Amino acid sequence: MNKRRPYVRSMDGWWRKNPFFVEYMIHEGTALFVAAYAGILLNGLVHLSQGEAAWNVWLLGLKSSWYIGFHVLTLIALGYHTYTWFKIMPRTMPPVVVGGQRLSAWAITGSGLAVAAAAMAALLGLVWGMAR
Amino acid sequence: MNATNATNAMKTTTRKRSNAPIFWALFGAGGMLSALFGPMLVFITGIAVPLGVVLPKDTMSYPHMLAFAQNLIGKGFIFAIIALFLWHAAHRIFHSLHDIGIHAGTGAKLLCYGLAMVGTVIAAYALLAIGF
Numbered sequence: 001m002n003k004r005r006p007y008v009r010s011m012d013g014w015w016r017k018n019p020f021f022v023e024y025m026i027h028e029g030t031a032l033f034v035a036a037y038a039g040i041l042l043n044g045l046v047h048l049s050q051g052e053a054a055w056n057v058w059l060l061g062l063k064s065s066w067y068i069g070f071h072v073l074t075l076i077a078l079g080y081h082t083y084t085w086f087k088i089m090p091r092t093m094p095p096v097v098v099g100g101q102r103l104s105a106w107a108i109t110g111s112g113l114a115v116a117a118a119a120m121a122a123l124l125g126l127v128w129g130m131a132r
Numbered sequence: 133m134n135a136t137n138a139t140n141a142m143k144t145t146t147r148k149r150s151n152a153p154i155f156w157a158l159f160g161a162g163g164m165l166s167a168l169f170g171p172m173l174v175f176i177t178g179i180a181v182p183l184g185v186v187l188p189k190d191t192m193s194y195p196h197m198l199a200f201a202q203n204l205i206g207k208g209f210i211f212a213i214i215a216l217f218l219w220h221a222a223h224r225i226f227h228s229l230h231d232i233g234i235h236a237g238t239g240a241k242l243l244c245y246g247l248a249m250v251g252t253v254i255a256a257y258a259l260l261a262i263g264f
Contacts, residue, residue: 035221049258052194062182071178078170085167120172131191
């Protein structure tokens with residue numbers, strides 16, 4: 001063991017000291033819900049491949065209040081992911097120049113959110129149309 | 133090092149190509165897909181269908197889901213959703229490890245991307261087992 005004990009400032013909870021980093025950690029944290037939801041769907045897919053009885057077990061499981069509650073949380077997390085994904089987009093994509101003017105950040109975010117809203121409405125409509 | 137040596141060094145050393153763009157592309161694709169459809173998918177599979185609201189009660193019945201998973205477009209959609217959600221989450225979680233004070237080395241990388249890879253293989257296997 002080294003006799004010198006240099007002071008090393010603890011980094012514990014560094015992100016809690018600044019609202020900007022708190023937001024950053026929350027939007028990065030949505031990935032946990034994306035992973036969990038993909039896991040739930042993957043589990044369902046495996047049940048589907050095992051036949052009707054297995055599928056119905058999985059389907060019935062979704063009705064438990066734990067699952068419903070978890071899906072409500074996941075809905076909030078993924079909704080926040082959608083919002084932040086397009087909010088960050090002006091900084092993650094190359095600049096778009098329209099008519100010699102750089103497209104404003106809000107134009108990019110706004111159109112991204114509009115496309116997402118349209119995509120989700122189309123998805124719901126498609127599922128509704130296929131199911132009836 | 134003079135100019136000639138530098139040129140020679142550049143000629144003789146073959147630089148290892150970074151694999152980062154592959155993981156980043158998967159992260160981006162999964163992030164975009166989950167931003168566009170994620171919240172609505174969670175609402176459909178996790179809330180509307182289990183509670184029997186908004187959509188017809190048999191929306192996710194075995195015959196419906198089997199037909200969807202046997203359809204080539206349906207198969208592709210299921211595979212893209214599960215696999216890309218997993219790769220998106222794996223990448224984001226891996227890069228957030230440092231932020232919460234965990235050293236993100238080769239082991240962590242193997243674990244994150246490895247789990248996404250395992251999930252991808254299971255999804256592909258189940259979709260093939262379901263047939264066409």
